[in-house]
Amino acid sequence: MKNRALLLLLLPPLFWAGNALLARATAGDLPPVALAFWRWILALVLILPFTGRDLWAHRRVLWAHWRAVLGLALTSVAAYNTLLYLAVQTTTAINATLVGTSLPIMVLLLARLWLGDPIRPRQAMGMVVSIIGLLAVVTRGEPARLATLTLTPGDGLMLLASASWAAYSVMLRRFPIPVKGFTLLTALIIVGWVMIVPFYLFELSLGYTVQVRPMTLGVIAYTAVCASLLAYYFWNVGVAALGAPTAGLFANLIPLFTAVLGVALLGETFAWFHSVGGLLIFAGIGLATLPRR
Template structure:
């Protein structure tokens, strides 16, 4: 039995959040060895190089569509490749890991808000239920089921950068649905990466002039190879497919899996242990995703009528 497009989209979103959890850990682990603009630039320069042959073919094949919608394509490249991770890496220099994860957990809420403002779509009851359950699960993990941890957090300018970063990605996700370009996902991804990477270059050059570069150690090279493949190309392709298939509201909820996967990855990588609050939070997140991924009755009826 072949999996449906919804099942493939859900599986892709799960893998996306797993790769992004690894990206967060790599960014945190290299914060002192690779400056933020350098990490962001090379994260995208690496796939630009190995996707260049496909990019040229994509531009030539879909040049009329791309030229006719060039302001939209530029905006999508800016909010996704140019801005999102660049601002996130910059925020990581001045705020703590818990703050980053906590602010990142507002991404689904941001996507729901932008969807209401731009797409004029409101979440159905199961989506709202899933949103609340998953958010409670994330809070359980981040605070270690201790309310004092949440109340004791100090917020700083880096957290404002995180809000800007999450808003950029939420806006990109909604605009991707708002502007349904006829360019297939992979060629569109190649074009966005090629257009978005030069947007980071001036900031990277300023950083090199101001702070210098970074050592080409084995650890740094492996980190760059990782962020330049799985969290970038693979994750972005699967995220775009999830948005097109499930809509930005449902796709955004899968961001709640990032702290769950980050905790699981930290066990073998950092020698941490699984605690009861990890399990409790993970169950709430999964329950929320199951609830939110269920189609509303109207969607189910419409799907049967179109068969």
Template sequence: MAALGAYVWRQPYLLLGLTILFWSGNSIIGRAVRDDIPPLTLAALRWIGATAILLPFAVGPGRRDWPVLRDHWQIILVLGLSGVAAFNTLLYLGLGRTTASNALLIQASTPPFILLIAWMLEGQRTSVARLVGTALSMAGVMIVVTQGQVETLLHLRLNVGDIFVLIASVLWAVYTVLLPRRPDLHPLSFLCATFVVGVAVVTPLAAWELSHGARIVWTPMAIGAAFYVALFPSVIAYVFYTRGVSLVGGAVAGQFINAMPLVGALLAVLALGEPLAAYHLVGMATILLGIIWFTRTQ
């Protein structure tokens, strides 16, 4: 088992693929329980639960890393605000106010935002070949989201939920670009510190939401959703994503986000019994071609 874990830890594309699987499930769960758990409360439950799960494993490394955490609190705060607190809160708010098609299409803007912000903050330039790879992946996203019907794009309408998702996508791009700047810490120390930032920011917002009439309906689905969002898209996915970025860089890791609409559609096929259509297969091939093209070029 240890040998298998060590092998997986050295495979960035496997780690990033699992990350996208868990995050795609997060979007489906967030949309499914929007009437049972208010969005700010779901965000708070996610990070309180994730911190509770991670804390026992992070106490030892955190004690050893405390001087580094204290000296680099600014970057920890920025990463915690952008990639934990604000991103997920805005995503849940958006999922309650927009269609799945709009949300998936807008999240496809994240890889180009990563390239743009990396250029603005780090002076990183990208090649024409990599731009072609990005364009191919986004074209595959368009095929999946529009179900292969170009005229669907003409009927998309933006609303406040779309704006929330767009801002969340920009913030995730910022988080991805800044992630390599994190101090030299044990991964669990780093993630626990950023999760604590998320808890500190989101919990008062959830308390405000509940004090203004929002209520949780504790159905079995809601309980399962709270457990899922705390463990899989939070603790496990953030560990995997951080490791993936450290191995292949933020630009390559960001390309995998374009697979989320496809993975979400396939999860809907498996979990909800929705049919698998030809456009799914065409979109899958185009997205994968774009990701492979991007990762194989400089």
């Protein structure tokens, strides 16, 4: 079960790397809130025929846990991706990735405060090794690049996005809801989408509209299927099996996968620092997930 969960946790960072890459690539054609709005509508249309009956059958269970449902929907569906899309409008990939390194630390601390999970030495060491690998990737093997970074409003939004996802990851364990994974996801999509609606209407009032093109439609489809339904389900399975602190370390794979996708899709060069950084990230995850004697 643990090995299966570890393998499944490799997929969300891969899907979210593509999510961030495509959001940056279509920033002028897909307004940030509109992308969040339409991706969740499409995700709901795709999943509801398979989960609608079970969702109705468990309506009383979900209502009994309405506070948890609201919190989970707010921090995941409504806040995280919307803040991410807003962040990449005004910040660079390097800045966003560096700010994202706070996610595993936030998860570890929240799990300690809310769940009483101990911070094991190997867990802390694994986090440090993983972050060093992450820095090797985003600085392209040149630590001096860190001194030239400038903060933007997008960096603050990315920090809020990381805090939101950390809270969601810990709440999954803190407030378990006894329904199937995809059924819970359907409920979160419905509630979270309703939360997004006012912000989407406000964005429309400012004159921002979606440019309907094959590229934008493809991005919405990708974010709905891969970055929404599949990624969320696999992440939830991983958190349930391994705990939020361990799952949080896998977020450090996002910049590595972004670099790999850049090589595959944009023709960028795969350099030595990608290999070194990737090895360190995986080594840190392996150290943190090593079974205790």
